[in-house]
Amino acid sequence: MKTTLLCALLLLALPLRARxxxxxxxxxxxxxxxxLGQSTLTYHMSHPIHEVDGVSHAARGKGVCHAGQCxxxxxxxxxxxxxxxxxxxxxxxxTTRGAEFxxxxxxxxxxxxxxxxxxxxxxxxxxxxxxxxxxPHVAFHQTIEGPAHHITGVIPSTLTDxxxxxxxxxxxxxxxxxxxxxxxxxxxx
Amino acid sequence: MAKLLRAxxxxxxxxxxxxxxxxxxxxxxxxxxQSAASVSNVAEADLLSLPEAPIPVQSSTSESSSPEASSAxxxxxxxxxxxxxxxxxxxxxxxxxxxGDLGLSPSQTKPDPDLQxxxxxxxxxxxxxxxxxxxxxAPLAGACITSAFAPPDLKKGKDNATGRDIHLGLGAASVTMxxxxxxxxxxAPRVSDQPARGGIKLHKYLIWVHGPGMILTPILGAMAxxxxxxxxxxxxxxxxxxxxxxxxxxxxxxxxxxVSWPIHVASWKL
Numbered sequence: 154m155k156t157t158l159l160c161a162l163l164l165l166a167l168p169l170r171a172r173x174x175x176x177x178x179x180x181x182x183x184x185x186x187x188x189l190g191q192s193t194l195t196y197h198m199s200h201p202i203h204e205v206d207g208v209s210h211a212a213r214g215k216g217v218c219h220a221g222q223c224x225x226x227x228x229x230x231x232x233x234x235x236x237x238x239x240x241x242x243x244x245x246x247x248t249t250r251g252a253e254f255x256x257x258x259x260x261x262x263x264x265x266x267x268x269x270x271x272x273x274x275x276x277x278x279x280x281x282x283x284x285x286x287x288x289p290h291v292a293f294h295q296t297i298e299g300p301a302h303h304i305t306g307v308i309p310s311t312l313t314d315x316x317x318x319x320x321x322x323x324x325x326x327x328x329x330x331x332x333x334x335x336x337x338x339x340x341x342x
Numbered sequence: 343m344a345k346l347l348r349a350x351x352x353x354x355x356x357x358x359x360x361x362x363x364x365x366x367x368x369x370x371x372x373x374x375x376q377s378a379a380s381v382s383n384v385a386e387a388d389l390l391s392l393p394e395a396p397i398p399v400q401s402s403t404s405e406s407s408s409p410e411a412s413s414a415x416x417x418x419x420x421x422x423x424x425x426x427x428x429x430x431x432x433x434x435x436x437x438x439x440x441x442g443d444l445g446l447s448p449s450q451t452k453p454d455p456d457l458q459x460x461x462x463x464x465x466x467x468x469x470x471x472x473x474x475x476x477x478x479x480a481p482l483a484g485a486c487i488t489s490a491f492a493p494p495d496l497k498k499g500k501d502n503a504t505g506r507d508i509h510l511g512l513g514a515a516s517v518t519m520x521x522x523x524x525x526x527x528x529x530a531p532r533v534s535d536q537p538a539r540g541g542i543k544l545h546k547y548l549i550w551v552h553g554p555g556m557i558l559t560p561i562l563g564a565m566a567x568x569x570x571x572x573x574x575x576x577x578x579x580x581x582x583x584x585x586x587x588x589x590x591x592x593x594x595x596x597x598x599x600x601v602s603w604p605i606h607v608a609s610w611k612l
Contacts, residue, residue, distance in 0.1 A: 184436065253454070
């Protein structure tokens, strides 16, 4: 009986001994890099007689993790956004000064330990139309399937954030809010 | 004496077992909640009492921190050997990703001020085109309405000369405004060689209907005007004036709607 009790105590003591090794793993994350696979960025424009979505599948992205911090960069050519109307796309390119500033870039930093969480809280720095805007605490939802991290969310961007004069149609300006829907798949590279 | 010892053996066993458990629990104490610095101190303290090991050519830490070492499948955390080597601490950190790392072509990232200038001019001219096109609707509508009073009423013996003149004036204004409107679209600089997509495509196709219509309508109108002024019933090709004019107006209206398509008004969608 006492021998059994002793064995039980020893078995209970073993996990306590193993725990420090796990905490050591959490503290020191390995360097890692990520690459953006498939992506869909969709801006939505509202006008009293128009609702328009412009879609780009041409975004490129990369992430680098070091010392527990990961820096990410996503970039998409402005002219890659397709609203289904070439005239409107040219007008968008002109309004956003897309020939002078041909790429929209998004930068954010995340702790490496949070990369597998179902919700990612990102502080975004977006360069667009020659202006940099910051969007703190933008939530992205994440689902992980094997190595693929599928991320979705909405960036609550506005025209005034980037000092863009609202284009008009039939002399009526479009709405200031231009939310950008993000749907992308990242994987470790 | 022997009886006394036999009676105390179980108690001694329990004490020894408890001491064993305490030893097991106390062994990991220096490792629990360790930081990098404390690990290195412990490692050094342990190494002091050990004989020197052969020095490796390249440490495992430097291998694991190099960017090349983190390959695609390298998702399992590799344990990092605690070290106090200053040369390893001075290793360069991997730089945050830049545009050059993304593989975008120079044509995609290079600013093009000339294109921006052409886009600005293109947009400016098309904005004027749009405004003039909408303004043109006014004389066009007026010409359509006054067309009812243009032909002479032969049954009642009315000449309707005034109504015809008003119709003529509004028609001429419509054609002039139309010409100005079209000129801004024609003279706008080309900024893309891509084929037109969307509503603008139909807008451009309809030019082939209302463009000739805007040339034919005043010609036929002039012929009809002369015949009416001579007291004749409009006849011959001049009798097609009304049909050509209405076709032209319909195509013109459709061109405006096409460039605005699809139309959403509040909760309903066309």
